[in-house]
Amino acid sequence: xxxxxxxxxxxxxxxxxxxxxxxxxxxxxxxxxxxxxxxxxxxxxxxxxxxxxxxxxxxxxxxxxxxxxxxxxxxxxxxxxxxxxxxxxxxxxxxxxxxxxxxxxxxxxxxxxxxxxxxxxxxxxxxxxxxxxxxxxxxx
Numbered sequence: 675x676x677x678x679x680x681x682x683x684x685x686x687x688x689x690x691x692x693x694x695x696x697x698x699x700x701x702x703x704x705x706x707x708x709x710x711x712x713x714x715x716x717x718x719x720x721x722x723x724x725x726x727x728x729x730x731x732x733x734x735x736x737x738x739x740x741x742x743x744x745x746x747x748x749x750x751x752x753x754x755x756x757x758x759x760x761x762x763x764x765x766x767x768x769x770x771x772x773x774x775x776x777x778x779x780x781x782x783x784x785x786x787x788x789x790x791x792x793x794x795x796x797x798x799x800x801x802x803x804x805x806x807x808x809x810x811x812x813x814x
Contacts, residue, residue: 726808736774738767738801744781746788760792761799768800775803 720743740760741749748755750763767774776796780789793804 727811736767736771737777737805738764738774740776740778740792740796742778742780742784742788742792744783746784748792757795761795764796764799764801772800773803774801775805776801777805777807779807 739751743749748757748760750760755763764776778789778792796804
């Protein structure tokens with residue numbers, strides 16, 4: 675004879691569903707990280723800038739970014755450009771605000787003649803504020 679209840683409880687059953695909440699939490703955190711860091715990775719143009727000490731960042735409210743790569747190629751921001759495009763864009767910026775600064779990034783292997791040529795185009799188009807972008811030397 676057996677004493678006890680007539681109904682038997684088999685105990686807890688194994689869970690066959692995957693809990694998606696932690697996976698969704700991790701994916702949302704990664705999404706936020708990518709949203710925050712994507713604008714910080716703006717310069718995809720690889721230049722070997724000269725290293726100098728004492729260069730202070732400019733506080734110019736309006737600027738136009740020009741770059742010259744190691745082969746002498748010209749870029750407006752990140753887009754390849756020719757002489758005509760650069761002069762046209764500089765003239766438009768000079769009409770909007772004559773105090774616009776041209777921020778020039780030139781690879782250290784670019785001949786000085788090429789840099790001087792681009793500076794001449796900028797000055798002919800009407801802008802005289804030109805800033806040279808360099809890298810700070812590695813710290814101790």
